[in-house]
Amino acid sequence: xxxxxxxxxxxxxxxxxATSGAHAQTIKIAILGPMAFVQGENHWxxxxxxxxxxxxxxxxxxxxxxxQIELVRADTNEMTSVPDATNAVERVIxxxxxDFLIGGFRSEAVLAMQEVAMDYKKLFLGAGAAHSKLGLxxxxxxxxxxxxxxxxxxKDTDLVRTLxxxxxxxxxxxxxxxxxxxxxxxxxxxxxxxxxxxxxxxxKNLPGMKMEVVGTWQPSATATDVTAELSAIDRAGAxxxxxxxxxxxxxxxxxxxxxxxxxxxxxxxxxxxxxxxxWQAAAGKAQFVSTLDTYAEVEMTPKTIPFVRAFKERFxxxxxxxxxxxxxxxxxxxxxEQAGTTNADKLVPVLEKLEHVGSGSVASWDKRHDLNWAVxxxxxxxxxxxxxxxxxxxxxxxKGMQPFKMPAR
Amino acid sequence: MLQDIxxxxxxxxxxxxxxxxxxxxxxxxxxxxNIAHTAFYMLAAYCFxxxxxxxxxxxxxxxxIAVGGVTLFSVLCYRLVxxxxxxxxAAVLIATIALALIFQELMLFTFGGHFLGIPSTLEGAVRFxxxxxxxxxxxxxxxxxxxxxxxxxxxxxxxxxxxIRATANDLEVANLMGMNVHRVAMATVAISVSLAAVAGVVVxxxxxxxxxxxxxxxxxxxxxxxxxxxxxxxxxxxxALIIGYVEAIxxxxxxxxxxxxxxxxxxxxxxxxLVRPEGLFGVAFEEER
Numbered sequence: 001x002x003x004x005x006x007x008x009x010x011x012x013x014x015x016x017x018a019t020s021g022a023h024a025q026t027i028k029i030a031i032l033g034p035m036a037f038v039q040g041e042n043h044w045x046x047x048x049x050x051x052x053x054x055x056x057x058x059x060x061x062x063x064x065x066x067x068q069i070e071l072v073r074a075d076t077n078e079m080t081s082v083p084d085a086t087n088a089v090e091r092v093i094x095x096x097x098x099d100f101l102i103g104g105f106r107s108e109a110v111l112a113m114q115e116v117a118m119d120y121k122k123l124f125l126g127a128g129a130a131h132s133k134l135g136l137x138x139x140x141x142x143x144x145x146x147x148x149x150x151x152x153x154x155k156d157t158d159l160v161r162t163l164x165x166x167x168x169x170x171x172x173x174x175x176x177x178x179x180x181x182x183x184x185x186x187x188x189x190x191x192x193x194x195x196x197x198x199x200x201x202x203x204k205n206l207p208g209m210k211m212e213v214v215g216t217w218q219p220s221a222t223a224t225d226v227t228a229e230l231s232a233i234d235r236a237g238a239x240x241x242x243x244x245x246x247x248x249x250x251x252x253x254x255x256x257x258x259x260x261x262x263x264x265x266x267x268x269x270x271x272x273x274x275x276x277x278x279w280q281a282a283a284g285k286a287q288f289v290s291t292l293d294t295y296a297e298v299e300m301t302p303k304t305i306p307f308v309r310a311f312k313e314r315f316x317x318x319x320x321x322x323x324x325x326x327x328x329x330x331x332x333x334x335x336x337e338q339a340g341t342t343n344a345d346k347l348v349p350v351l352e353k354l355e356h357v358g359s360g361s362v363a364s365w366d367k368r369h370d371l372n373w374a375v376x377x378x379x380x381x382x383x384x385x386x387x388x389x390x391x392x393x394x395x396x397x398x399k400g401m402q403p404f405k406m407p408a409r
Numbered sequence: 410m411l412q413d414i415x416x417x418x419x420x421x422x423x424x425x426x427x428x429x430x431x432x433x434x435x436x437x438x439x440x441x442x443n444i445a446h447t448a449f450y451m452l453a454a455y456c457f458x459x460x461x462x463x464x465x466x467x468x469x470x471x472x473x474i475a476v477g478g479v480t481l482f483s484v485l486c487y488r489l490v491x492x493x494x495x496x497x498x499a500a501v502l503i504a505t506i507a508l509a510l511i512f513q514e515l516m517l518f519t520f521g522g523h524f525l526g527i528p529s530t531l532e533g534a535v536r537f538x539x540x541x542x543x544x545x546x547x548x549x550x551x552x553x554x555x556x557x558x559x560x561x562x563x564x565x566x567x568x569x570x571x572x573i574r575a576t577a578n579d580l581e582v583a584n585l586m587g588m589n590v591h592r593v594a595m596a597t598v599a600i601s602v603s604l605a606a607v608a609g610v611v612v613x614x615x616x617x618x619x620x621x622x623x624x625x626x627x628x629x630x631x632x633x634x635x636x637x638x639x640x641x642x643x644x645x646x647x648x649a650l651i652i653g654y655v656e657a658i659x660x661x662x663x664x665x666x667x668x669x670x671x672x673x674x675x676x677x678x679x680x681x682x683l684v685r686p687e688g689l690f691g692v693a694f695e696e697e698r
Contacts, residue, residue, distance in 0.1 A: 036521050036522040037521065037523070038522070041521075079522065215664045216665045217667050218667050220667075223625075225615070225616060227421060228656060228660035229660055229667055231416075231540060232660060235539075248617045251617045256615075261541060277525075280525075280526055281617060283526040283528045283529060
């Protein structure tokens with residue numbers, strides 16, 4: 001009896017040592033996202049690509065010691081529950097003992113997740129949320145929030161800058177094609193935290209761009225029917241429907257605009273329109289719907305085309321911006337190798353000085369740990385659905401861009 | 410703007426009416442609070458999507474299989490989940506909520522949280538009073554009218570309808586008169602869910618199919634049934650049109666408050682409950698069995 005007990009205890013001790021040894025050989029990274037949704041799928045897919053690439057090449061060099069990456073898949077369920085998201089962060093930190101956090105999508109959820117991550121002083125690289133408050137926290141309370149960095153997208157106010165830059169280009173095309181001095185714009189923004197700054201900025205700045213705002217319509221983020229809104233927009237004679245949509249309403253807008261044969265063209269943020277499945281989901285009716293995007297087979301950076309092609313080959317679909325978890329892990333690798341440690345406090349100053357050429361952007365950070373906005377670097381690209389294909393059309397100086405098209409009148 | 414409101418309200422009212430008829434039937438006539446009603450609508454939409462888009466069956470065959478399959482499944486659910494607790498209204502409420510959530514999670518597990526599109530049965534649009542109306546929306550209006558007429562015929566011109574109404578009026582007396590009240594209830598569930606399934610097949614093509622698509626219509630249906638009056642099919646139709654028009658007016662009058670259109674419908678429901686609990690055409694609560 002005593003002998004069996006001793007042998008058992010020894011085996012347990014051996015297992016414990018072996019386990020701790022295994023932990024020491026890996027860097028654990030939690031990928032946080034709504035895994036049942038396309039955003040989470042892209043978070044995970046991008047991370048898998050980075051992990052496999054790095055591990056195949058021997059891992060990350062941490063002060064002379066090669067360490068492999070181990071990913072922890074954390075379903076935040078943030079589409080339906082913010083508490084589920086914070087619980088997921090708490091769980092990966094306390095139970096799975098992860099070293100770093102990457103991901104997040106909904107601003108409301110990421111703001112809550114940020115708090116948990118900062119409580120534990122974990123480096124958290126955001127790959128989905130745009131709300132300015134995330135970066136403002138860093139500026140207002142640096143010691144607490146310095147572990148937060150935004151990898152994608154740019155903050156909401158910078159998204160506006162990109163949107164306006166593209167809007168200016170589309171407006172000019174409308175002036176030429178339709179021979180009108182003042183194109184009419186209908187703002188169609190879902191009612192959500194992330195659209196607040198965008199709507200306010202649009203209402204303020206569009207008249208200055210010699211564009212007439214004919215109205216602002218704000219359906220629910222979960223709405224699936226916008227016939228009344230589109231009917232009103234049609235009646236207002238809008239040339240451009242300026243969209244700010246992240247939910248399923250983006251599909252309804254594309255489909256119902258097509259079904260109604262609307263002559264206005266949709267431009268803005270339409271997260272659903274960034275996905276390959278959008279055309280099918282809109283039943284092939286979303287002709288000329290355009291949206292801000294991150295990835296296409298254009299030479300945004302030297303790594304963009306190889307990444308997009310490899311992603312398509314592996315996952316049989318194009319990446320969405322959430323797949324920039326790939327860049328986030330590559331950024332981690334770079335700073336860990338530069339600092340020679342995984343200690344978050346030592347990595348923060350290295351990351352603050354870094355300029356990283358990634359798959360979707362050339363990233364560097366400001367004092368809020370937000371991306372420095374620049375066309376051709378972090379401002380992203382604009383794409384338009386043309387005959388079932390997502391066609392990139394902006395910025396025009398990037399190689400591979402094609403013409404923007406308007407519905408026939 | 411007036412013509413936009415008139416046309417948009419009518420078309421959207423037709424969509425709601427199709428969804429509300431079945432809900433009203435089971436909620437009002439059979440006195441079963443079936444919160445899973447719109448979840449069956451979701452199941453039918455997924456079934457239709459799978460058959461039409463994934464397996465390539467034609468519209469008619471896919472629609473028939475989807476409606477028939479979901480109706481049979483609802484009878485099974487009734488026998489296993491609702492019937493054992495039918496005497497306890499609160500238990501039925503909870504059981505049907507649980508059913509709806511199980512269906513939601515099953516669809517989430519099977520199809521993921523992706524938003525799926527179903528091709529329109531009828532392509533194209535027509536301009537009426539300067540307003541563009543897709544043919545699919547007109548089809549919904551026609552189907553809603555046909556369904557309403559069919560339900561009226563079954564309820565008021567057949568022996569089954571007589572049995573359903575008798576059971577609804579007084580379960581115990583109907584039982585004492587020799588009616589098989591369990592079968593009558595089952596038939597009511599089948600008719601009601603088949604209407605939800607028809608709605609899933611006809612209405613889903615104008616929306617998107619996703620695991621949470623049952624929630625928003627459920628809230629609207631509750632508002633319509635309360636407004637129209639419990640058990641009144643005529644009330645459901647008129648309630649659906651009123652809600653359709655109220656939503657259209659909200660969007661046209663307060664564009665920046667378009668997201669409030671659901672809340673306005675609920676506000677109407679609360680006001681009706683406070684001022685006229687029996688609704689526009691319903692039976693007063695005091696007179697119920």
